[in-house]
Amino acid sequence: MSRGGRTGRRPGGADTRGEVLAAARRRFAHDGYEGSTVRGIAADAGVDPALVQHYFGSKRDLFKAAAAFPVDADALLPAVIAAETPTARAEALARMFFRVWEDETTRLQLLSVLRSAMTHEDAAALLRAFVATELLGPVAEALGVDQPALRTSLAAAQMVGLAMLRYVVQLEPLASASTETLVAHVVPVLELHLFGA
Amino acid sequence: MSRGGRTGRRPGGADTRGEVLAAARRRFAHDGYEGSTVRGIAADAGVDPALVQHYFGSKRDLFKAAAAFPVDADALLPAVIAAETPTARAEALARMFFRVWEDETTRLQLLSVLRSAMTHEDAAALLRAFVATELLGPVAEALGVDQPALRTSLAAAQMVGLAMLRYVVQLEPLASASTETLVAHVVPVLELHLFGA
Numbered sequence: 240m241s242r243g244g245r246t247g248r249r250p251g252g253a254d255t256r257g258e259v260l261a262a263a264r265r266r267f268a269h270d271g272y273e274g275s276t277v278r279g280i281a282a283d284a285g286v287d288p289a290l291v292q293h294y295f296g297s298k299r300d301l302f303k304a305a306a307a308f309p310v311d312a313d314a315l316l317p318a319v320i321a322a323e324t325p326t327a328r329a330e331a332l333a334r335m336f337f338r339v340w341e342d343e344t345t346r347l348q349l350l351s352v353l354r355s356a357m358t359h360e361d362a363a364a365l366l367r368a369f370v371a372t373e374l375l376g377p378v379a380e381a382l383g384v385d386q387p388a389l390r391t392s393l394a395a396a397q398m399v400g401l402a403m404l405r406y407v408v409q410l411e412p413l414a415s416a417s418t419e420t421l422v423a424h425v426v427p428v429l430e431l432h433l434f435g436a
Numbered sequence: 437m438s439r440g441g442r443t444g445r446r447p448g449g450a451d452t453r454g455e456v457l458a459a460a461r462r463r464f465a466h467d468g469y470e471g472s473t474v475r476g477i478a479a480d481a482g483v484d485p486a487l488v489q490h491y492f493g494s495k496r497d498l499f500k501a502a503a504a505f506p507v508d509a510d511a512l513l514p515a516v517i518a519a520e521t522p523t524a525r526a527e528a529l530a531r532m533f534f535r536v537w538e539d540e541t542t543r544l545q546l547l548s549v550l551r552s553a554m555t556h557e558d559a560a561a562l563l564r565a566f567v568a569t570e571l572l573g574p575v576a577e578a579l580g581v582d583q584p585a586l587r588t589s590l591a592a593a594q595m596v597g598l599a600m601l602r603y604v605v606q607l608e609p610l611a612s613a614s615t616e617t618l619v620a621h622v623v624p625v626l627e628l629h630l631f632g633a
């Protein structure tokens with residue numbers, strides 16, 4: 240009898256939620272978002288799939304909870320995608336980035352996610368799946384250019400590196416530059432990455 | 437009597453070299469390269485300055501040993517600075533970057549440096565001082581443009597982020613793209629950062 244068949248053995252307790260999350264992190268890390276199922280995760284955690292749904296809602300909601308990514312892309316990306324010119328889209332991306340990173344609470348959470356990814360392969364795999372599916376995928380899809388995934392991830396590399404040097408290494412003059420100065424410098428670069436020369 | 441005055445108490449032993457390195461890391465992290473002296477570091481370690489010189493050579497040699505940065509900038513930067521056109525310089529930088537990061541030994545050492553910087557403020561301070569003094573300073577000085585330090589560090593941000601996403605998070609398609617593809621995409625961006633539109 241599979242572990243998933245032990246329906247009712249765990250009607251939900253103090254750490255059942257945590258065990259489902261841990262199972263979800265392992266599955267999403269190893270099999271990716273598309274390759275994982277709520278049923279498989281429930282089986283790994285030894286609970287009924289209905290309990291997983293009760294705790295977390297849809298598979299996508301469970302994925303977002305497992306990734307613990309402190310930014311709600313659903314709330315932020317539409318403004319970027321809706322911007323009409325390449326320059327406006329690049330600027331919307333840059334401003335979204337700084338709005339997120341200049342907030343100390345979010346920044347500390349993002350750094351914690353990055354630190355985990357640098358030290359644990361499972362965390363890196365989970366972050367990779369999340370970033371591709373939830374952050375870069377929707378942007379790439381809306382670009383209407385060749386090589387959208389490569390372009391989007393190169394633009395992301397610019398911003399991830401800027402975050403590392405400004406907020407972690409605190410390299411000057413990046414660390415104390417105003418966000419307006421940085422926006423002015425990165426918008427043409429994001430535009431070049433995303434839309435070409 | 438200061439600790440630095442205890443000449444002869446430590447003529448050099450199994451861990452004397454390590455203690456000098458530890459003292460150097462603290463000093464360079466707290467006071468920066470310009471603000472640190474071999475005399476002060478020797479005093480912190482309780483040894484004679486001559487012993488520090490005997491072990492490590494000049495202050496700059498000690499700094500490089502303390503930072504434990506696995507890349508010899510002195511060997512790599514002249515080729516970048518000597519390149520004559522903006523495009524050639526950007527391309528030399530990009531190729532130098534991939535030569536360093538595609539080598540597994542160097543990559544693991546660089547990742548170790550980055551991990552330390554993400555978890556220890558002293559390591560971040562040391563990396564900051566090293567990157568500014570040894571890597572970006574010489575490039576910025578040779579640029580002959582306005583805002584050289586800002587431009588150089590924004591270009592560095594592009595490459596640091598690319599390293600994070602390609603080698604740590606292993607985000608696709610960055611992780612499996614050929615270095616030629618990546619060079620083709622980042623050269624115009626580095627040129628834009630370093631020399632303007």
